[in-house]
Amino acid sequence: MIPFSIDGQPVEGRENGNVLEVALDVGIEIPHLCYHESVKPYGACRLCLVEVERHGRKRMTTSCTYPVLEGIQVFTQTEKVLRARRMIIELILGMCPGDTLIQEMAKEMGVEQIRFKQEDKDCILCGLCGRICEEVVGAHAIQFAFRGDKREMIPPFLGEAMNCIACGACVVACPVDVIKMKEQGDERTILRWKRTLKMKQCKICGNYFAPWFQLEKFKEQAKLAKDFFDICYTCRT
Amino acid sequence: MKIQTKADLEKIKEKGLKSLYPKTTKVSVGMATCGLSTGAGKVYEVLQNGVEKDKLPILLGQTGCIGFCQKEPVVDILEPGKPRIFYQGVTPERSMEIVQKWLDNQVVDDLLLCKMEREDWIVEGVVKDYSLHHLPAGMDGTPHYHQVPFYSKQFKIALRNCGFINSDLIEEYVARGGYFSLHKAIMNMKPEEIIEEIKRSGLRGRGGAGFYTGNKWDSCRKSKGDTKFVLCNADEGDPGAYMDRSVLEGDPHSVIEGMIIGAYAIGAQEGFIYVRDEYPLAIQKLKTAIQQAEKVGLLGENILGSGFSFKIHLFRGGGAFVCGESTALMASIEGKVGEPRAKHIHTTESGLWDKPSNLNNVETWNNVPVILARGADWYSKIGTEGSKGTKVFSVVGKVNNTGLVEVPMGITLREIVYDVGGGIPDGKKFKAVQTGGPSGGCIPESLIDLPVDFDRLTEAGSMMGSGGMIVMDESTCMVDIAKYFMSFLKDESCGKCTSCREGTKRMHEILTEISEGRGTLEHLNLLEELGWVTAEASLCQLGGTAPNPVLSTIRYFRDEYQEHIVNKRCPAKVCRALLQYRILSDVCTSCGRCAKVCPEKAISGKQRTKKEKGKPFKIDPKKCIKCGMCFEACKFKAVEVE
Numbered sequence: 001m002i003p004f005s006i007d008g009q010p011v012e013g014r015e016n017g018n019v020l021e022v023a024l025d026v027g028i029e030i031p032h033l034c035y036h037e038s039v040k041p042y043g044a045c046r047l048c049l050v051e052v053e054r055h056g057r058k059r060m061t062t063s064c065t066y067p068v069l070e071g072i073q074v075f076t077q078t079e080k081v082l083r084a085r086r087m088i089i090e091l092i093l094g095m096c097p098g099d100t101l102i103q104e105m106a107k108e109m110g111v112e113q114i115r116f117k118q119e120d121k122d123c124i125l126c127g128l129c130g131r132i133c134e135e136v137v138g139a140h141a142i143q144f145a146f147r148g149d150k151r152e153m154i155p156p157f158l159g160e161a162m163n164c165i166a167c168g169a170c171v172v173a174c175p176v177d178v179i180k181m182k183e184q185g186d187e188r189t190i191l192r193w194k195r196t197l198k199m200k201q202c203k204i205c206g207n208y209f210a211p212w213f214q215l216e217k218f219k220e221q222a223k224l225a226k227d228f229f230d231i232c233y234t235c236r237t
Numbered sequence: 238m239k240i241q242t243k244a245d246l247e248k249i250k251e252k253g254l255k256s257l258y259p260k261t262t263k264v265s266v267g268m269a270t271c272g273l274s275t276g277a278g279k280v281y282e283v284l285q286n287g288v289e290k291d292k293l294p295i296l297l298g299q300t301g302c303i304g305f306c307q308k309e310p311v312v313d314i315l316e317p318g319k320p321r322i323f324y325q326g327v328t329p330e331r332s333m334e335i336v337q338k339w340l341d342n343q344v345v346d347d348l349l350l351c352k353m354e355r356e357d358w359i360v361e362g363v364v365k366d367y368s369l370h371h372l373p374a375g376m377d378g379t380p381h382y383h384q385v386p387f388y389s390k391q392f393k394i395a396l397r398n399c400g401f402i403n404s405d406l407i408e409e410y411v412a413r414g415g416y417f418s419l420h421k422a423i424m425n426m427k428p429e430e431i432i433e434e435i436k437r438s439g440l441r442g443r444g445g446a447g448f449y450t451g452n453k454w455d456s457c458r459k460s461k462g463d464t465k466f467v468l469c470n471a472d473e474g475d476p477g478a479y480m481d482r483s484v485l486e487g488d489p490h491s492v493i494e495g496m497i498i499g500a501y502a503i504g505a506q507e508g509f510i511y512v513r514d515e516y517p518l519a520i521q522k523l524k525t526a527i528q529q530a531e532k533v534g535l536l537g538e539n540i541l542g543s544g545f546s547f548k549i550h551l552f553r554g555g556g557a558f559v560c561g562e563s564t565a566l567m568a569s570i571e572g573k574v575g576e577p578r579a580k581h582i583h584t585t586e587s588g589l590w591d592k593p594s595n596l597n598n599v600e601t602w603n604n605v606p607v608i609l610a611r612g613a614d615w616y617s618k619i620g621t622e623g624s625k626g627t628k629v630f631s632v633v634g635k636v637n638n639t640g641l642v643e644v645p646m647g648i649t650l651r652e653i654v655y656d657v658g659g660g661i662p663d664g665k666k667f668k669a670v671q672t673g674g675p676s677g678g679c680i681p682e683s684l685i686d687l688p689v690d691f692d693r694l695t696e697a698g699s700m701m702g703s704g705g706m707i708v709m710d711e712s713t714c715m716v717d718i719a720k721y722f723m724s725f726l727k728d729e730s731c732g733k734c735t736s737c738r739e740g741t742k743r744m745h746e747i748l749t750e751i752s753e754g755r756g757t758l759e760h761l762n763l764l765e766e767l768g769w770v771t772a773e774a775s776l777c778q779l780g781g782t783a784p785n786p787v788l789s790t791i792r793y794f795r796d797e798y799q800e801h802i803v804n805k806r807c808p809a810k811v812c813r814a815l816l817q818y819r820i821l822s823d824v825c826t827s828c829g830r831c832a833k834v835c836p837e838k839a840i841s842g843k844q845r846t847k848k849e850k851g852k853p854f855k856i857d858p859k860k861c862i863k864c865g866m867c868f869e870a871c872k873f874k875a876v877e878v879e
């Protein structure tokens with residue numbers, strides 16, 4: 001383990017770890033929106049800013065992308081950091097003024113007004129859905145397209161997400177909960193990606209428990225027995 | 238033949254000298270992209286046909302660009318025993334006239350640019366004097382090359398061969414000292430010695446940030462790992478900048494030689510040149526150059542028989558401005574999305590495919606052979622304390638001479654604008670220079686004596702960038718300029734960081750408000766705050782430098798912002814929404830032209846006829862969309878803009 005300090009408190013992090021995960025582990029709250037422990041840090045929302053002092057030089061950086069390094073001193077509550085985070089959350093609020101999570105975060109940071117023209121987007125472009133889909137599910141069903149303020153998270157070529165297995169991982173991961181899933185009869189739809197798949201019925205209890213496509217993919221990946229997915233998780237255990 | 242010894246290289250040099258300075262009169266056409274776009278290809282064709290048809294004793298050649306873009310196509314004539322003569326603005330129709338007259342010992346006066354009294358062979362440190370005798374009559378008044386204002390203050394290291402050699406012929410590059418530095422490096426120097434020499438020269442990266450090249454090489458050499466890469470950044474995404482293109486088209490071997498030397502010093506086996514996709518000619522020239530260098534054993538396996546091997550691959554860029562950023566460039570070569578990533582671990586340790594990688598700009602690589610040939614002591618005498626050598630700038634905008642200029646670091650902006658650039662056209666007043674590309678800053682007249690180097694430009698709120706320089710006169714509105722660059726940056730931000738994507742978008746939005754008369758004084762503070770967060774909180778240097786155009790114009794031209802905000806006036810008369818068009822009733826002759834062109838039918842009056850005088854015309858401000866058509870149409874200057 002590698003020793004360093006956060007706000008004067010001695011802490012330890014694993015090699016190849018990042019500052020944010022250590023802070024969260026020891027209960028130091030740093031606001032963050034695009035970080036999730038099951039995927040690689042990305043550094044998009046810029047909310048998790050901290051100041052890091054290393055070799056006598058201090059600079060502001062995002063804690064989710066900053067590697068655990070011996071002897072660094074991390075400061076999470078400096079004047080500069082708080083000022084920048086306030087501005088960032090105001091910028092996000094300007095994009096999605098209707099989102100309750102963002103509203104709450106902004107309030108907590110002392111941001112009371114939006115000084116820009118309000119937009120009505122829902123997605124905050126954190127990229128978590130795409131990264132979960134790629135790194136965890138392995139489906140590569142959705143991705144960022146376009147540059148600058150035209151950036152969007154979408155299925156390739158604006159159409160239906162042909163690679164999507166309707167696993168729902170992204171639905172759970174989206175911090176602002178804008179990826180909705182609908183289950184009706186033997187069908188599951190991921191509304192945002194316009195993907196509908198047939199689900200499989202459990203041979204024992206009769207519930208529809210997962211899309212065919214997903215199960216086939218898992219069987220392939222995990223080299224499971226042919227009949228492994230004939231019964232649902234509850235009935236199997 | 239594979240070159241092994243210095244004698245082998247000398248033989249190629251001999252051949253090259255014969256090709257550069259043949260016994261027959263040689264006519265060369267500048268055929269880089271700039272020349273071609275003004276018709277150099279056609280000029281060459283006409284000359285070729287003419288010479289063939291009449292079996293004239295003339296050799297035809299082609300070269301790169303000598304930088305005076307405004308005067309293209311440029312043609313030069315070289316006859317043994319006479320100075321090299323440069324012609325400018327040569328059209329296909331008049332190209333044969335130049336040749337025929339020359340053969341009659343005459344010149345075409347109105348197309349003469351200059352006569353070259355000496356050539357500097359910078360690599361070898363030799364000056365080749367031309368005999369000024371035996372010139373056709375009437376050429377005494379023709380200026381010497383070094384007296385032409387545009388060239389007088391220039392000092393060409395990076396552009397040493399551009400416009401003088403045919404870049405398709407490796408022997409012409411060798412003839413002017415090319416590849417001798419490589420020979421010296423591999424045969425007589427240890428890698429550490431090369432790095433020491435580059436360090437002592439004080440060379441700083443020409444791609445923007447001005448990082449010390451020797452230090453970068455050193456840390457890459459010291460990084461653990463057997464596989465290492467050297468990369469050349471030829472993405473050149475700044476709109477209007479083309480110094481790298483000019484070097485690649487006119488002198489590709491200089492970059493290749495620099496890269497081989499760098500690879501040997503660093504311990505790399507493979508290199509990539511990341512070229513902007515819109516540079517087909519540069520790509521073609523590089524391909525040819527790489528093949529030729531491989532063929533003679535200067536590149537590839539067992540270079541110069543030394544056992545050192547190095548391969549160069551060409552990679553065509555992804556087409557986005559942000560792909561020029563080091564980590565985005567590497568991601569792009571790896572086949573991933575060209576998006577920057579955090580680099581708390583330097584790319585010299587973990588770069589392309591996580592291997593130690595050293596990236597330098599075209600011009601940086603191109604300086605290396607000269608430094609090794611002339612020595613760090615010589616090189617470090619040029620320039621200022623913190624910025625050594627020269628820098629190529631592309632000077633454009635409201636200035637008489639536009640083009641590529643290479644000047645020693647430390648030259649003042651005044652010298653660039655007034656001496657090299659020949660001042661401001663149409664008797665207008667100078668207002669500012671924008672340096673550093675889209676995310677550079679505007680430097681006002683009060684700082685025109687600022688010496689141009691990395692640190693001084695940064696102190697002034699701008700930057701060296703890759704060397705773009707836009708001259709602005711009194712008819713430029715600084716709010717409009719800031720808005721223009723912010724529009725570019727908001728589109729070119731990769732969109733990953735909230736601070737950069739939203740910051741540039743909101744700055745652009747506010748600047749639009751101000752330019753359309755809806756600005757408030759509060760907006761100025763908000764712009765400054767947004768600028769701060771965009772620069773401080775973003776991941777890469779696109780966001781890091783993006784606020785420069787806004788912050789520098791607020792810093793130096795706050796009055797102009799206030800005029801827009803408080804008095805709803807645009808002093809430069811650029812911001813359309815703030816203009817008022819009025820017809821001066823005592824000047825108006827009631828001709829009615831304005832009313833005819835007005836697309837909004839906003840102008841009314843009674844037209845004069847033969848019998849009647851008519852009534853002065855009037856503009857209804859509510860209907861007027863400020864298109865300016867009436868202003869253009871009125872022959873009596875009766876339409877006034879306020």
Ligand SMILES: Cc1cc2nc3c(=O)[nH]c(=O)nc-3n(C[C@H](O)[C@H](O)[C@H](O)COP(=O)(O)O)c2cc1C
Nearest residue numbers: 442443444470473474561562563597598601778779
């Ligand atoms: C948005 C952005 C665009 C860039 N574009 C270029 C470019 O077109 N050419 C270039 O040489 N460097 C460019 N750079 C700088 C590179 O990241 C890098 O610093 C440089 O290539 C290193 O070479 P040098 O040390 O020789 O300057 C860019 C940087 C940023 C942030």
Ligand code: SF4
Nearest residue numbers: 133164165167168170
């Ligand atoms: S539901 Fe589709 S898009 Fe979402 S993570 Fe699963 S496969 Fe990817």
Ligand code: SF4
Nearest residue numbers: 123124126127129174
């Ligand atoms: S949809 Fe949700 S998870 Fe995906 S990028 Fe947008 S906010 Fe992030």
Ligand code: SF4
Nearest residue numbers: 731733734737777780
């Ligand atoms: S600073 Fe801008 S260009 Fe750079 S990574 Fe962030 S969003 Fe992309």
Ligand code: SF4
Nearest residue numbers: 835861862864865867
């Ligand atoms: S500026 Fe255009 S719209 Fe306005 S009065 Fe003149 S012509 Fe008509």
Ligand code: FES
Nearest residue numbers: 032043045046064
């Ligand atoms: S959580 Fe670190 S940048 Fe979003």
Ligand code: FES
Nearest residue numbers: 128129170173174
């Ligand atoms: S992106 Fe937020 S989880 Fe799918």
